[in-house]
Structure formats: structure tokens, C-alpha cells
Amino acid sequence: MNEQNQPLETIQDIKRIMERSSRFISLSGLSGITAGVFALIGAYFAYDWIYEYDIRFNSQRFTVNDFQNLKMNLLVMAVAVLAAALISALYFTWLRARHTHRQFWDHTSKRLLINLIIPLIAGGLFILAMLQQDEWRFVVPACLLFYGLALVNAGKFTLNEVRYLGYLEIVLGLINTQYIGYGLYFWAAGFGLLHIVYGVFMWWKYERKV
Amino acid sequence: MKNPINGLNKIFDNRIRLGVMSILMVNEEINFNDLKQMLEVTDGNLATHLMNLEDNGYVKVKKGFIGKKTNTTYSLTKAGEKAFTDHILTLENIIRGIK
Numbered sequence: 001m002n003e004q005n006q007p008l009e010t011i012q013d014i015k016r017i018m019e020r021s022s023r024f025i026s027l028s029g030l031s032g033i034t035a036g037v038f039a040l041i042g043a044y045f046a047y048d049w050i051y052e053y054d055i056r057f058n059s060q061r062f063t064v065n066d067f068q069n070l071k072m073n074l075l076v077m078a079v080a081v082l083a084a085a086l087i088s089a090l091y092f093t094w095l096r097a098r099h100t101h102r103q104f105w106d107h108t109s110k111r112l113l114i115n116l117i118i119p120l121i122a123g124g125l126f127i128l129a130m131l132q133q134d135e136w137r138f139v140v141p142a143c144l145l146f147y148g149l150a151l152v153n154a155g156k157f158t159l160n161e162v163r164y165l166g167y168l169e170i171v172l173g174l175i176n177t178q179y180i181g182y183g184l185y186f187w188a189a190g191f192g193l194l195h196i197v198y199g200v201f202m203w204w205k206y207e208r209k210v
Numbered sequence: 211m212k213n214p215i216n217g218l219n220k221i222f223d224n225r226i227r228l229g230v231m232s233i234l235m236v237n238e239e240i241n242f243n244d245l246k247q248m249l250e251v252t253d254g255n256l257a258t259h260l261m262n263l264e265d266n267g268y269v270k271v272k273k274g275f276i277g278k279k280t281n282t283t284y285s286l287t288k289a290g291e292k293a294f295t296d297h298i299l300t301l302e303n304i305i306r307g308i309k
Binding site: 020 | 225228229232233235236237240241244247248298301302304305
């Protein structure tokens with residue numbers, strides 16, 4: 001009996017080791033939820049500022065500084081949202097790795113990070129170049145597209161679902177190109193809503209019982 | 211009829227050697243400490259098995275430095291890849307034979 005099962009067990013062992021040594025699986029769904037919440041808060045403030053700016057624009061008190069201020073505020077907030085999302089993502093992932101007795105910083109997390117970061121840096125520089133040319137209309141579609149591509153790329157090195165989130169971001173980014181002017185809504189949907197839905201789904205699937 | 215068990219490679223009988231081969235099949239290159247962490251074995255134990263795999267020509271060793279620390283990385287040779295693939299095929303055949 002034992003002899004019969006041995007080859008099967010060995011194959012299962014091999015599969016398990018291959019899986020564990022090539023993918024980083026400690027990503028936490030909670031990171032997705034918090035990142036999404038930060039994005040929505042950011043989008044709310046941005047909406048408010050843009051709304052106020054519009055009112056001033058149509059009034060007598062409008063000055064050239066107003067536009068500079070708005071741009072600066074939006075940029076600072078974007079960086080703050082990104083930082084908050086990253087820190088919370090790292091924190092919950094670190095917590096989960098510790099909880100499940102897995103390494104947080106090993107060759108799988110390094111490889112995941114490199115594959116995530118290359119499309120993101122390329123996209124970030126591309127968007128800065130667009131802003132340099134005063135081409136702001138495609139900033140949100142480009143954000144969503146490059147982020148989606150980064151996720152699809154990173155999906156090979158972590159939980160498979162990350163790739164599906166990437167596909168959705170790409171589709172959303174492409175749809176946005178046909179609805180220029182609604183960027184903020186698409187941004188809130190892509191970085192806020194999708195993250196929260198994805199985070200809840202992942203938490204439900206992998207972490208609930210732990 | 212040929213007994214499929216003959217196709218099994220004795221070298222992969224050992225769980226640690228089997229583990230090293232599995233990891234190297236999906237990771238082009240990996241260093242000693244990462245291997246140690248993943249297989250949860252002691253330095254001496256892992257080193258012995260790695261040496262065995264190297265002597266059999268299944269694993270290549272590359273010694274390098276990261277700063278002042280030595281960094282030894284391991285990767286599969288062509289022969290190692292073939293031997294391990296054959297081993298898995300044999301295991302699969304045995305399972306099919308039972309069913």
C-alpha cells in the first residue's frame with residue numbers, strides 16, 4: 001500500500017516545492033482594501049479642489065497662481081496616497097508572512113518587486129514626460145494601463161489573481177481613453193473600487209480561516 | 211516487459227536532493243541561504259547533498275561576492291535537467307501503471 005502511494009507523494013512534494021520556491025504568496029488582501037480606501041479618500045479631496053477651482057475660475061478673483069496651487073496640491077496628494085498605500089501594503093503583507101511563518105524578504109519577494117517595479121517606473125517617467133508637454137488628458141488612462149501591465153507581469157511571481165486585477169485595470173484604462181475628462185472617476189474606480197473588491201475577495205479566499 | 215521502476219534515478223531518492231532539484235527547475239539560479247531557508251535543513255546537510263549533485267554533474271556552482279560576503283549560487287546543468295525530467299516521467303508512468 002505504502003509503496004503504491006510513494007510515487008504520487010513524491011510528485012506532490014515536487015509540485016509543492018516548485019510552487020513555493022517560485023511564487024511569493026504572502027500578499028494580504030487587507031493591503032488591497034487599505035490601498036483602495038486611501039485612493040478613494042484622495043479622489044474625494046481631488047474632486048473637492050477641482051470643484052473649488054472651477055468656481056474661482058469663473059469668478060473675478062481668479063489669478064494665475066490658482067492653477068499652480070491646484071497642480072501642486074494634486075501632485076502632493078498623489079504622492080501621499082501612493083506612500084500610504086505602499087506602507088499599508090507592506091505592513092499587512094509583513095504581518096501575514098509572520099503569521100504564516102514564511103519569509104517576508106526572500107528571493108520570491110525580490111523577484112516579485114523587480115517585475116512589478118519595472119513597468120511602474122517606465123510608466124511613471126512616461127507620465128511625467130506627458131505632463132512636461134502639458135498633455136494631462138491621458139494621465140489617468142496611462143496610470144491605469146501601466147499599473148495593469150505591471151500587475152499582469154507580477155502575476156507570474158505571486159498569487160494568480162493579481163493578474164486578473166491587472167487585466168481589469170488595463171481594460172478600465174483603455175475605456176477611459178474614450179471618455180477623456182472623466183479621469184477622476186476612472187481613477188477612483190481603478191485604484192479605489194477595484195482594489196477594495198480585490199482585497200475583500202482575496203481576504204475571503206485565503207485569510208478568513210487563519 | 212520493462213519494469214518502469216528501473217527508470218527511477220537513485221540520486222533523487224533522497225528528499226533533500228529531490229527538493230534542491232525541484233527548486234532549481236523553476237529558479238534559474240539560487241543561492242545557498244535561500245535553498246537552506248526553503249528546505250529547512252542545516253548547512254552541513256545541505257552542503258553534502260549539493261556536493262553529491264555537483265559530483266554527478268547535475269548542478270553547477272558559481273562562487274561570487276556581494277560586497278565582502280561570499281555568495282555561492284547554484285543552477286542546473288543540461289544533464290541535471292534531463293535526469294530530473296526523466297525521473298518525473300518515470301514516476302508518472304508508475305502512477306499510470308497502478309491505476
